[in-house]
Structure formats: C-alpha cells, structure tokens
Amino acid sequence: MATAITYPNAPDLTTDDYIVIGLATCFIKEDGEVHQVEVIEPIPSAALEAIIKGIPTSYRFACGTTLGSVLDGETLKTPANFPQQAQFCDEFALRAIAAARTYKRSATAKSLIPLDSTYTNLNYSTERKRVLNATRVVSKEDNVKQHSHTHKVL
Numbered sequence: 001m002a003t004a005i006t007y008p009n010a011p012d013l014t015t016d017d018y019i020v021i022g023l024a025t026c027f028i029k030e031d032g033e034v035h036q037v038e039v040i041e042p043i044p045s046a047a048l049e050a051i052i053k054g055i056p057t058s059y060r061f062a063c064g065t066t067l068g069s070v071l072d073g074e075t076l077k078t079p080a081n082f083p084q085q086a087q088f089c090d091e092f093a094l095r096a097i098a099a100a101r102t103y104k105r106s107a108t109a110k111s112l113i114p115l116d117s118t119y120t121n122l123n124y125s126t127e128r129k130r131v132l133n134a135t136r137v138v139s140k141e142d143n144v145k146q147h148s149h150t151h152k153v154l
Contacts (some may be wrong), residue, residue, distance in 0.1 A: 006074075008095045015068025018110050019100045020048050022059035024089075025080055026130045034129070038086040040070075040078065042099035045109035052112050056125035064113035067100045081118060 007013050020043045027034045043051070043062055051057045063079060070077055076088050076150065103110055113119045 001076060007067075009072075010101075012104075013067060013097060013100055015066060015072075016099075017067045017100045018064065018103045018115060019067050019070070019096060020062050020064055020103070020113055021070055021079065021096075022062040023062060024058045024084060024130065025124075025126050026058065026132050028132050032048055035130070037132070038083055039089050039132075040086050040092070041089045042070075042092070042096040044099045045102040045106040048109055048112060051122060052119075054123045056123050056127065058124070058126060058130050059122055060124055061118050061120045061122065062113055063118045064110075064115050066115070067096060070098050 020044045022041055024039045024041050026036055026037050029035075038060075041059075043059070048062065051059060051062070063081065065079065071093055072081060074093060076085070076092055078086065078088075113152045
C-alpha cells in the first residue's frame with residue numbers, strides 16, 4: 001500500500017518509492033589545499049547499473065531504501081548506517097526525487113540492491129578525485145588553432 005503523497009513537487013511519488021543512496025568520497029579545495037569529505041548522494045538507476053558492473057567509483061557503499069526514509073517532506077534524514085559526519089549533496093531532495101523516478105521505470109535496477117540492504121562490493125577508487133568546488137577558467141590559450149584552409153572554399 002502506498003503512503004499518502006508528501007512531495008508537492010512530485011505528485012507521482014510516495015514515501016514508499018524505492019531509491020538507492022550512496023556514500024561518496026569527494027574533495028573540496030580551500031586555500032590551495034584539498035580536503036576529503038563524505039557525501040550522501042542519490043544514485044540513479046543507470047549509474048547504479050554501471051557501478052555494479054565494476055567501473056571505478058567514488059562510492060564506498062550503496063543502500064537500497066525508500067524515499068520516505070531519507071526525505072520527509074523537505075527535511076533530510078541521515079540513514080542509520082551512514083557516518084554522522086557525512087553531509088548531504090547539494091540539491092539532495094531534487095536529485096533524490098529524480099533518482100526515484102528512474103527506479104519506477106527499471107525493475108531490473110531495483111533487484112540489484114534489495115530494499116533495506118547495503119552493497120559494498122564496489123570498485124572504490126579515488127584516483128580521479130571528485131572536486132566539488134572546482135572552477136574552470138577559460139583562457140585564450142585554450143582556443144583550438146585551426147588550419148588556415150578550414151574556412152576557405154577550395
């Protein structure tokens with residue numbers, strides 16, 4: 001039985017809808033130094049399928065749960081098996097709702113991590129660091145030099 005709708009921006013979802021959340025190791029650059037942070041993020045079904053196949057990932061583990069167990073209206077709830085110092089990602093509520101919709105379309109993705117279970121056999125790697133506050137500065141030197149005949153009609 002589905003629980004009453006509690007998400008005004010997502011009338012198609014209920015608190016009983018399935019979602020996978022993961023604990024990711026990310027990094028923040030401050031004053032030239034890089035600091036490690038633990039981030040709680042929703043994982044969409046397509047990303048989960050790739051992660052389960054063994055691609056390197058910054059996720060330490062992933063849990064199958066319900067939307068209501070992590071999102072009570074607009075209030076975020078830290079799951080019991082996540083570290084207390086872990087923080088929620090930016091726009092967690094919006095991303096969680098979007099991820100929950102992906103599992104409504106994919107029954108096979110739901111079977112990868114059963115409800116109320118944790119999957120730890122991930123190819124965890126921080127070789128390619130996920131820097132959360134990275135900024136890209138584009139300069140003139142970044143422009144691609146084109147051959148002199150590129151725009152000429154021959």
